[in-house]
Ligand SMILES: Cc1cc2nc3c(=O)[nH]c(=O)nc-3n(C[C@H](O)[C@H](O)[C@H](O)COP(=O)(O)OP(=O)(O)OC[C@H]3O[C@@H](n4cnc5c(N)ncnc54)[C@H](O)[C@@H]3O)c2cc1C
């Protein structure tokens with residue numbers, strides 16, 4: 001349980017921990033999600049850190065591959081299960097390749113958690129529509145765990161998830177479990193179907209046609225590629241969901257992770273400190289500019 005949080009729901013930093021200094025963490029297990037994405041289960045080597053580390057859904061760590069560098073990676077595990085930290089990683093470049101090569105038993109470094117989380121407190125008592133594209137489901141998985149842990153705090157919950165092919169789905173087994181438990185409605189669409197696929201085909205925003213929720217009582221969470229964030233946010237506004245109830249998680253190249261270097265500047269914001277989760281009402285004018 002998170003003992004102390006700030007107004008945004010962020011856990012207080014661990015007393016005495018240096019935010020610049022990655023702490024060693026061991027890779028306990030690796031789960032392959034698809035051809036280039038794996039979920040790494042990590043555990044701090046230091047038992048005190050292991051015990052004290054807390055995060056809120058939507059926060060990220062700076063993950064360090066020794067001798068190579070760091071990358072911002074969202075935490076994808078259950079916040080109510082301290083002791084281990086999951087990171088779902090698409091292996092695309094030098095850091096992610098080095099972490100992948102380390103494999104089970106390997107050592108990496110972690111510093112965090114950083115960033116503004118999803119508005120879990122505000123979401124209570126509302127219908128929730130969660131829209132994810134591709135790897136964008138990773139920072140939303142802790143939201144889903146938190147909802148399932150305290151299901152009666154929320155009203156209707158719908159997950160709309162889009163990916164390229166059925167084989168690209170993250171957490172395929174869990175998607176089925178979430179749906180089977182009846183606690184949340186899961187709608188998955190793919191860009192390219194295989195012969196065995198019987199579900200919808202097309203972009204994730206097409207699934208909005210199937211939605212029957214009252215706009216005024218709904219909070220929307222979106223995380224995916226830039227184009228999905230943009231289109232989904234606008235579509236919900238057209239459905240009369242107020243901008244104050246639409247939240248989007250953004251990505252920017254990061255360096256420090258906590259508002260010191262300016263690397264992740266997004267107009268007047270630093271994505272690491274003021275995001276990655278933004279309320280649409282706060283960023284509507286910046287979001288409208290294609291070039292930013
Ligand atoms: C707040 C935040 C949270 C993030 N969470 C996650 C997460 O949970 N999981 C995750 O995997 N990543 C996540 N990222 C993205 C991750 O930080 C970057 O992908 C990072 O650049 C990887 O570092 P690297 O050193 O491996 O790659 P780099 O050496 O930085 O190289 C990345 C290269 O890959 C290219 N590239 C990027 N994406 C793709 C792609 N889809 N296909 C092909 N090429 C690509 C880039 O153009 C670049 O040239 C997050 C980023 C932010 C800001």
Ligand code: FES
Nearest residue numbers: 255257261262272
């Ligand atoms: S990464 Fe340094 S200010 Fe955001």
